[in-house]
Amino acid sequence: MAKRDYYDILGLDRTCDEGEIKKAYRKMAMQFHPDRNPGDSEAEARFKEAAEAYEVLRDTQKRRLYDQYGHEGLSSSGFHGFSDVSDIFSSFGDLFEDFFGFGGRGRSSTRSRRGADLRQTLTIDFTEAAFGTSKDLEVERSEPCETCSGSGAKPGTSAARCTHCGGTGQLRHAQGFFTIATVCAYCRGTGKVIEQACKTCRGQGVVQKRKRLSVKVPRGVDSGLRLRLPGEGDPSSGGGPPGDLYIDIEVQPHELFERQGEDLVLRLPISFVQAALGAEVEIPTLEQPTMLTIPRGTQSGEVVRVPGQGFYGLRGNSRGELLVQLLVKTPTRLTKRQEELLVEFAQEGGENPDKKKSLLDKTLDFFEKSIH
Numbered sequence: 001m002a003k004r005d006y007y008d009i010l011g012l013d014r015t016c017d018e019g020e021i022k023k024a025y026r027k028m029a030m031q032f033h034p035d036r037n038p039g040d041s042e043a044e045a046r047f048k049e050a051a052e053a054y055e056v057l058r059d060t061q062k063r064r065l066y067d068q069y070g071h072e073g074l075s076s077s078g079f080h081g082f083s084d085v086s087d088i089f090s091s092f093g094d095l096f097e098d099f100f101g102f103g104g105r106g107r108s109s110t111r112s113r114r115g116a117d118l119r120q121t122l123t124i125d126f127t128e129a130a131f132g133t134s135k136d137l138e139v140e141r142s143e144p145c146e147t148c149s150g151s152g153a154k155p156g157t158s159a160a161r162c163t164h165c166g167g168t169g170q171l172r173h174a175q176g177f178f179t180i181a182t183v184c185a186y187c188r189g190t191g192k193v194i195e196q197a198c199k200t201c202r203g204q205g206v207v208q209k210r211k212r213l214s215v216k217v218p219r220g221v222d223s224g225l226r227l228r229l230p231g232e233g234d235p236s237s238g239g240g241p242p243g244d245l246y247i248d249i250e251v252q253p254h255e256l257f258e259r260q261g262e263d264l265v266l267r268l269p270i271s272f273v274q275a276a277l278g279a280e281v282e283i284p285t286l287e288q289p290t291m292l293t294i295p296r297g298t299q300s301g302e303v304v305r306v307p308g309q310g311f312y313g314l315r316g317n318s319r320g321e322l323l324v325q326l327l328v329k330t331p332t333r334l335t336k337r338q339e340e341l342l343v344e345f346a347q348e349g350g351e352n353p354d355k356k357k358s359l360l361d362k363t364l365d366f367f368e369k370s371i372h
Contacts, residue, residue, distance in 0.1 A: 262320030
Protein backbone atom coordinates (compact mmCIF):
# COMPACT_ATOMS: atom_id res chain seq x y z
CA MET A 1 0.00 0.00 0.00
CA ALA A 2 1.43 3.36 -1.06
CA LYS A 3 2.24 5.83 1.70
CA ARG A 4 0.27 9.04 1.89
CA ASP A 5 1.91 12.41 1.39
CA TYR A 6 3.23 13.76 4.70
CA TYR A 7 1.88 17.25 4.05
CA ASP A 8 -1.60 15.84 3.34
CA ILE A 9 -1.50 13.77 6.53
CA LEU A 10 -1.04 16.89 8.66
CA GLY A 11 -3.24 19.08 6.46
CA LEU A 12 -0.39 21.44 5.53
CA ASP A 13 0.92 23.02 2.36
CA ARG A 14 4.55 22.72 1.29
CA THR A 15 5.45 26.25 2.42
CA CYS A 16 4.52 25.58 6.07
CA ASP A 17 6.92 26.64 8.82
CA GLU A 18 8.05 24.87 11.99
CA GLY A 19 5.29 26.38 14.14
CA GLU A 20 2.55 25.27 11.77
CA ILE A 21 3.98 21.74 11.63
CA LYS A 22 4.05 21.44 15.43
CA LYS A 23 0.54 22.86 15.79
CA ALA A 24 -0.90 20.47 13.19
CA TYR A 25 0.77 17.47 14.81
CA ARG A 26 -0.46 18.46 18.28
CA LYS A 27 -4.03 18.54 16.98
CA MET A 28 -3.76 15.06 15.43
CA ALA A 29 -1.93 13.59 18.43
CA MET A 30 -4.74 14.79 20.70
CA GLN A 31 -7.41 13.40 18.37
CA PHE A 32 -5.91 9.95 17.74
CA HIS A 33 -4.01 9.32 20.99
CA PRO A 34 -4.39 5.58 21.85
CA ASP A 35 -5.49 6.36 25.43
CA ARG A 36 -8.32 8.43 24.01
CA ASN A 37 -9.26 5.71 21.52
CA PRO A 38 -8.77 2.39 23.37
CA GLY A 39 -8.97 -0.64 21.11
CA ASP A 40 -9.33 1.46 17.96
CA SER A 41 -6.72 0.13 15.53
CA GLU A 42 -7.55 2.75 12.90
CA ALA A 43 -6.95 5.59 15.36
CA GLU A 44 -3.65 4.03 16.41
CA ALA A 45 -2.61 3.77 12.75
CA ARG A 46 -3.46 7.45 12.23
CA PHE A 47 -1.50 8.30 15.38
CA LYS A 48 1.58 6.51 14.02
CA GLU A 49 1.10 8.04 10.56
CA ALA A 50 0.96 11.57 11.99
CA ALA A 51 4.06 10.94 14.12
CA GLU A 52 6.01 9.75 11.07
CA ALA A 53 4.96 12.82 9.09
CA TYR A 54 5.96 15.09 11.98
CA GLU A 55 9.34 13.36 12.40
CA VAL A 56 10.19 14.03 8.74
CA LEU A 57 8.81 17.55 8.30
CA ARG A 58 10.27 18.95 11.54
CA ASP A 59 13.78 17.84 10.53
CA THR A 60 15.38 20.16 7.94
CA GLN A 61 17.50 17.45 6.33
CA LYS A 62 14.75 14.82 6.19
CA ARG A 63 12.27 17.38 4.86
CA ARG A 64 14.69 18.48 2.12
CA LEU A 65 15.29 14.86 1.12
CA TYR A 66 11.55 14.10 1.11
CA ASP A 67 10.70 17.20 -0.94
CA GLN A 68 13.30 16.22 -3.55
CA TYR A 69 12.97 12.43 -3.71
CA GLY A 70 9.77 11.47 -1.86
CA HIS A 71 9.34 8.35 0.31
CA GLU A 72 11.91 6.34 -1.65
CA GLY A 73 14.60 8.92 -0.96
CA LEU A 74 13.94 8.64 2.78
CA SER A 75 14.09 4.84 2.62
CA SER A 76 17.47 5.07 0.87
CA SER A 77 18.78 7.21 3.74
CA GLY A 78 17.75 4.56 6.31
CA PHE A 79 14.55 6.18 7.65
CA HIS A 80 11.68 3.72 8.06
CA GLY A 81 9.29 5.43 10.48
CA PHE A 82 8.11 3.97 13.79
CA SER A 83 7.53 0.27 14.41
CA ASP A 84 5.09 0.78 17.29
CA VAL A 85 3.49 3.39 19.55
CA SER A 86 6.16 2.91 22.21
CA ASP A 87 8.79 4.18 19.76
CA ILE A 88 6.81 7.37 19.34
CA PHE A 89 6.67 8.11 23.06
CA SER A 90 10.35 7.23 23.39
CA SER A 91 11.26 9.70 20.63
CA PHE A 92 8.82 12.50 21.50
CA GLY A 93 8.73 12.30 25.31
CA ASP A 94 9.66 15.98 25.72
CA LEU A 95 7.17 17.01 23.08
CA PHE A 96 4.26 15.21 24.79
CA GLU A 97 5.26 16.91 28.00
CA ASP A 98 4.84 20.24 26.19
CA PHE A 99 1.49 19.15 24.74
CA PHE A 100 -0.17 17.52 27.73
CA GLY A 101 1.78 18.71 30.76
CA PHE A 102 3.40 15.33 31.34
CA GLY A 103 5.66 12.86 29.53
CA GLY A 104 4.72 9.82 27.48
CA ARG A 105 1.84 7.40 27.92
CA GLY A 106 1.78 5.27 31.04
CA ARG A 107 2.33 1.86 29.53
CA SER A 108 5.10 3.16 27.27
CA SER A 109 7.18 4.46 30.16
CA THR A 110 7.79 0.93 31.42
CA ARG A 111 9.90 0.44 28.33
CA SER A 112 13.58 1.12 28.93
CA ARG A 113 14.87 4.34 27.45
CA ARG A 114 16.92 3.81 24.29
CA GLY A 115 20.47 5.05 24.03
CA ALA A 116 21.39 8.45 22.65
CA ASP A 117 21.74 9.01 18.90
CA LEU A 118 25.09 10.16 17.53
CA ARG A 119 25.92 12.35 14.53
CA GLN A 120 29.05 12.53 12.44
CA THR A 121 30.04 14.14 9.14
CA LEU A 122 31.52 12.06 6.32
CA THR A 123 33.31 13.87 3.49
CA ILE A 124 33.52 12.10 0.11
CA ASP A 125 34.75 13.21 -3.29
CA PHE A 126 32.57 14.00 -6.30
CA THR A 127 33.09 10.71 -8.12
CA GLU A 128 32.35 8.67 -4.99
CA ALA A 129 29.06 10.54 -4.67
CA ALA A 130 28.22 9.73 -8.29
CA PHE A 131 28.85 5.98 -8.16
CA GLY A 132 28.64 5.14 -4.45
CA THR A 133 31.41 3.94 -2.19
CA SER A 134 32.27 2.24 1.09
CA LYS A 135 34.14 4.23 3.72
CA ASP A 136 35.75 3.35 7.03
CA LEU A 137 34.70 5.74 9.76
CA GLU A 138 35.97 6.06 13.33
CA VAL A 139 33.25 6.91 15.84
CA GLU A 140 33.71 7.83 19.46
CA ARG A 141 30.83 6.43 21.47
CA SER A 142 29.95 5.01 24.86
CA GLU A 143 30.62 1.33 25.57
CA PRO A 144 29.63 -0.70 28.65
CA CYS A 145 32.27 -0.46 31.37
CA GLU A 146 34.21 -3.75 31.63
CA THR A 147 35.11 -3.19 35.29
CA CYS A 148 31.52 -3.15 36.54
CA SER A 149 29.92 -4.91 33.53
CA GLY A 150 27.91 -1.78 32.85
CA SER A 151 26.18 -1.65 36.25
CA GLY A 152 27.92 1.53 37.38
CA ALA A 153 28.37 0.03 40.85
CA LYS A 154 31.67 -0.79 42.51
CA PRO A 155 32.63 -4.44 41.90
CA GLY A 156 31.23 -6.59 44.71
CA THR A 157 28.33 -4.19 45.34
CA SER A 158 25.01 -3.60 43.64
CA ALA A 159 22.58 -0.75 43.16
CA ALA A 160 19.80 -0.25 45.70
CA ARG A 161 16.12 0.17 44.90
CA CYS A 162 15.02 3.80 44.54
CA THR A 163 12.76 4.73 47.45
CA HIS A 164 11.11 7.62 45.61
CA CYS A 165 9.51 5.55 42.85
CA GLY A 166 9.54 2.16 44.56
CA GLY A 167 11.92 0.78 41.98
CA THR A 168 9.59 1.38 39.01
CA GLY A 169 11.54 4.30 37.57
CA GLN A 170 8.27 6.20 37.09
CA LEU A 171 6.07 8.67 38.88
CA ARG A 172 2.47 8.35 37.70
CA HIS A 173 -0.07 11.15 37.18
CA ALA A 174 -3.64 11.13 35.97
CA GLN A 175 -5.44 13.88 34.07
CA GLY A 176 -8.61 13.53 32.02
CA PHE A 177 -8.33 10.74 29.50
CA PHE A 178 -4.67 10.20 30.19
CA THR A 179 -2.68 8.18 32.67
CA ILE A 180 0.80 9.58 32.33
CA ALA A 181 4.12 8.42 33.78
CA THR A 182 7.12 10.69 34.08
CA VAL A 183 10.69 9.55 34.61
CA CYS A 184 11.77 9.54 38.23
CA ALA A 185 14.29 12.36 38.66
CA TYR A 186 16.12 10.61 41.51
CA CYS A 187 17.04 7.37 39.70
CA ARG A 188 16.64 8.75 36.14
CA GLY A 189 14.14 6.05 35.29
CA THR A 190 16.34 3.09 36.22
CA GLY A 191 14.51 2.27 39.47
CA LYS A 192 17.88 1.87 41.18
CA VAL A 193 20.33 4.15 42.98
CA ILE A 194 24.08 3.49 43.05
CA GLU A 195 25.49 3.98 46.53
CA GLN A 196 29.11 2.97 45.78
CA ALA A 197 30.16 4.01 42.27
CA CYS A 198 32.61 2.15 40.04
CA LYS A 199 35.90 4.07 39.92
CA THR A 200 36.52 3.30 36.25
CA CYS A 201 33.27 4.77 34.89
CA ARG A 202 32.39 6.87 37.97
CA GLY A 203 29.00 5.28 38.27
CA GLN A 204 27.98 5.90 34.66
CA GLY A 205 28.23 2.26 33.57
CA VAL A 206 29.86 3.32 30.29
CA VAL A 207 33.24 4.59 29.07
CA GLN A 208 34.18 6.41 25.88
CA LYS A 209 35.83 4.30 23.17
CA ARG A 210 36.56 4.63 19.48
CA LYS A 211 35.05 2.13 17.05
CA ARG A 212 35.79 1.67 13.35
CA LEU A 213 32.73 1.18 11.15
CA SER A 214 32.33 0.49 7.44
CA VAL A 215 29.75 2.82 5.89
CA LYS A 216 28.11 2.03 2.55
CA VAL A 217 27.30 5.27 0.70
CA PRO A 218 24.68 4.81 -2.07
CA ARG A 219 25.29 6.31 -5.51
CA GLY A 220 23.65 9.64 -6.30
CA VAL A 221 24.05 11.20 -2.85
CA ASP A 222 24.50 14.93 -2.39
CA SER A 223 25.68 17.22 0.39
CA GLY A 224 23.08 17.42 3.14
CA LEU A 225 21.92 13.81 2.84
CA ARG A 226 21.86 11.96 6.14
CA LEU A 227 22.49 8.21 6.43
CA ARG A 228 21.26 6.18 9.42
CA LEU A 229 23.09 3.24 10.95
CA PRO A 230 20.62 1.59 13.36
CA GLY A 231 22.02 0.53 16.72
CA GLU A 232 25.42 2.19 16.26
CA GLY A 233 24.73 5.01 18.70
CA ASP A 234 25.28 5.06 22.45
CA PRO A 235 24.02 2.10 24.50
CA SER A 236 21.09 2.50 26.87
CA SER A 237 21.92 2.97 30.54
CA GLY A 238 18.76 1.06 31.51
CA GLY A 239 19.11 -2.04 29.37
CA GLY A 240 17.09 -0.65 26.47
CA PRO A 241 18.06 -0.64 22.80
CA PRO A 242 21.08 1.41 21.67
CA GLY A 243 20.67 4.66 19.77
CA ASP A 244 21.39 5.19 16.08
CA LEU A 245 24.31 6.80 14.30
CA TYR A 246 23.39 9.51 11.79
CA ILE A 247 26.00 10.36 9.17
CA ASP A 248 25.78 13.71 7.39
CA ILE A 249 27.22 13.52 3.87
CA GLU A 250 29.43 16.32 2.55
CA VAL A 251 30.50 16.11 -1.11
CA GLN A 252 33.64 17.93 -2.23
CA PRO A 253 33.32 20.05 -5.41
CA HIS A 254 34.83 18.86 -8.69
CA GLU A 255 37.43 20.87 -10.58
CA LEU A 256 35.60 20.47 -13.93
CA PHE A 257 31.98 19.52 -13.29
CA GLU A 258 29.14 21.26 -11.52
CA ARG A 259 26.08 19.32 -10.37
CA GLN A 260 22.51 20.44 -11.13
CA GLY A 261 20.19 17.80 -9.70
CA GLU A 262 21.01 14.62 -11.61
CA ASP A 263 22.67 16.55 -14.48
CA LEU A 264 26.29 17.67 -14.75
CA VAL A 265 27.50 20.91 -16.31
CA LEU A 266 30.84 21.17 -18.12
CA ARG A 267 31.97 24.54 -19.44
CA LEU A 268 34.12 23.91 -22.53
CA PRO A 269 36.18 26.67 -24.21
CA ILE A 270 36.35 26.34 -28.03
CA SER A 271 38.02 28.42 -30.71
CA PHE A 272 36.32 30.78 -33.13
CA VAL A 273 37.15 28.42 -35.99
CA GLN A 274 35.67 25.37 -34.20
CA ALA A 275 32.50 27.33 -33.51
CA ALA A 276 32.18 28.55 -37.09
CA LEU A 277 33.07 25.37 -38.96
CA GLY A 278 32.06 22.72 -36.41
CA ALA A 279 34.41 20.12 -34.98
CA GLU A 280 34.85 16.80 -33.20
CA VAL A 281 36.55 17.23 -29.82
CA GLU A 282 37.37 14.91 -26.93
CA ILE A 283 35.74 15.83 -23.63
CA PRO A 284 36.08 14.37 -20.10
CA THR A 285 33.26 12.56 -18.31
CA LEU A 286 33.08 11.03 -14.83
CA GLU A 287 34.18 7.68 -16.29
CA GLN A 288 36.26 8.00 -19.47
CA PRO A 289 36.74 10.58 -22.24
CA THR A 290 34.23 10.65 -25.09
CA MET A 291 33.89 12.50 -28.41
CA LEU A 292 31.59 15.50 -28.75
CA THR A 293 30.31 16.96 -32.00
CA ILE A 294 30.32 20.76 -32.07
CA PRO A 295 27.64 21.93 -34.54
CA ARG A 296 28.61 24.29 -37.33
CA GLY A 297 27.81 27.91 -36.49
CA THR A 298 27.75 27.40 -32.71
CA GLN A 299 27.20 30.55 -30.66
CA SER A 300 28.95 31.17 -27.35
CA GLY A 301 26.87 29.89 -24.43
CA GLU A 302 25.00 27.21 -26.39
CA VAL A 303 24.61 23.82 -24.68
CA VAL A 304 25.13 20.37 -26.18
CA ARG A 305 23.55 17.49 -24.24
CA VAL A 306 25.27 14.14 -23.75
CA PRO A 307 22.68 11.62 -22.43
CA GLY A 308 23.54 9.15 -19.70
CA GLN A 309 26.69 10.90 -18.44
CA GLY A 310 25.23 12.63 -15.39
CA PHE A 311 24.51 11.42 -11.84
CA TYR A 312 22.48 8.37 -10.95
CA GLY A 313 19.29 9.16 -9.07
CA LEU A 314 18.67 7.77 -5.60
CA ARG A 315 15.46 6.24 -6.92
CA GLY A 316 16.29 3.59 -9.53
CA ASN A 317 18.81 3.22 -12.34
CA SER A 318 18.06 6.36 -14.35
CA ARG A 319 20.95 8.71 -15.00
CA GLY A 320 21.06 12.39 -15.83
CA GLU A 321 22.79 14.17 -18.71
CA LEU A 322 26.10 15.93 -19.19
CA LEU A 323 25.35 19.50 -20.27
CA VAL A 324 28.33 20.87 -22.20
CA GLN A 325 28.21 24.66 -22.37
CA LEU A 326 30.34 25.88 -25.28
CA LEU A 327 32.26 29.12 -24.69
CA VAL A 328 33.78 30.68 -27.81
CA LYS A 329 37.20 32.21 -27.15
CA THR A 330 38.10 35.43 -28.91
CA PRO A 331 41.78 35.42 -30.01
CA THR A 332 43.85 38.14 -28.34
CA ARG A 333 47.17 37.76 -30.16
CA LEU A 334 47.03 37.73 -33.95
CA THR A 335 49.77 37.62 -36.53
CA LYS A 336 49.68 40.14 -39.37
CA ARG A 337 48.46 37.44 -41.76
CA GLN A 338 45.68 36.42 -39.37
CA GLU A 339 44.56 40.03 -39.15
CA GLU A 340 44.50 40.28 -42.96
CA LEU A 341 42.40 37.12 -43.20
CA LEU A 342 39.94 38.45 -40.63
CA VAL A 343 39.63 41.73 -42.55
CA GLU A 344 38.93 39.77 -45.74
CA PHE A 345 36.39 37.67 -43.85
CA ALA A 346 34.62 40.78 -42.60
CA GLN A 347 34.59 42.38 -46.05
CA GLU A 348 33.15 39.20 -47.58
CA GLY A 349 30.27 39.56 -45.13
CA GLY A 350 29.62 43.17 -46.14
CA GLU A 351 31.40 44.67 -43.17
CA ASN A 352 34.09 47.34 -43.41
CA PRO A 353 36.35 46.95 -40.37
CA ASP A 354 38.29 50.16 -41.23
CA LYS A 355 35.25 52.42 -41.20
CA LYS A 356 34.63 54.21 -37.92
CA LYS A 357 31.04 53.90 -36.84
CA SER A 358 29.27 55.31 -33.86
CA LEU A 359 27.64 52.96 -31.36
CA LEU A 360 24.24 54.11 -32.64
CA ASP A 361 25.17 53.26 -36.27
CA LYS A 362 26.34 49.80 -35.28
CA THR A 363 23.16 49.21 -33.28
CA LEU A 364 20.96 50.28 -36.21
CA ASP A 365 22.95 48.04 -38.57
CA PHE A 366 22.47 45.12 -36.24
CA PHE A 367 18.70 45.48 -36.07
CA GLU A 368 18.46 46.08 -39.82
CA LYS A 369 20.31 42.81 -40.52
CA SER A 370 18.15 40.99 -37.96
CA ILE A 371 14.94 42.16 -39.67
CA HIS A 372 16.12 41.10 -43.11
